[in-house]
Amino acid sequence: MNKLISLTAAALVATTATAFGSVFTFENFSHGDNVTSVTSDDGLVTATVSATGGINQAWAFDSNQNNTWDYDLEGPFQHYGGILGDLDAGNILIIQEHHLLPDDNAGGGTLTFVFEKAVDFLGFNLFDDADVTVTSTSNSNSATFTLPVPNADGKYGVFDTGSLFLGVTDLTFSLNHSGAIDGLRFAAPVPVPAALPLLLTGVGGLTLIGRRRRKAA
Secondary structure (H helix, E strand, O other), rough: OOOEEEEHHHHHHHHOOOOOOOEEEOOOOOOEOOOEEEEOOOOOOOOEEEEOOOOOOOOEEOOOOOOOOOOOOOOEEEEEEOOOOOOOEEEEEEEEEEOOOEOOOOOOOEEEEEEEEEEEEEEEEEEEOOOOEOOOOOOOOEEEEOOOOOOOOOEEEEOOOOOOEEEEEEEEEEEEOOOOOEEEEEEEOOOOOOOOOHHHHHHHHHHHHHHHHHHHH
């Protein structure tokens, strides 16, 4: 299934966004780090990271820096339409074009996340790029998210993916040209209560005793 979602619709959803518990922000990396794995700020979601395009690496880009090799990724970013205001994004994730200083690949490419455990993916932020297609091989869903502007330099959009990517073990972001992503949001995993295994064991034991008594009768 493929869906096309415009920023206008997504922005309206974002004002009443689904509650989330875990976020990938890339703030634990330095400008120019090659990102091969990432853990959410709360430590509950972990994924390996790979890229195609450019030098086939995903790099952290510090959007708070000035005079970089990619001025259109220097923040703060303006929200298209102004609904959510400007955003100081900090570190964002790019497909690195060359082996020099951080610079997003003009020809685009892919960023792929493979999760340690299945996750419910709820949304993300897109910077500078006109559109990105998100796919998951684990549930065969695909959706394209669009910034409807002729030139998206210095702009960002917040997208809610709804129920498209629930229980997925992988996600691939295909960028059509230069751009970056950040703020990947996930539903909080529901922890198994520590006493649950003991409770199940107790229920199983009572069931076994009941069966033995019926047989004895």
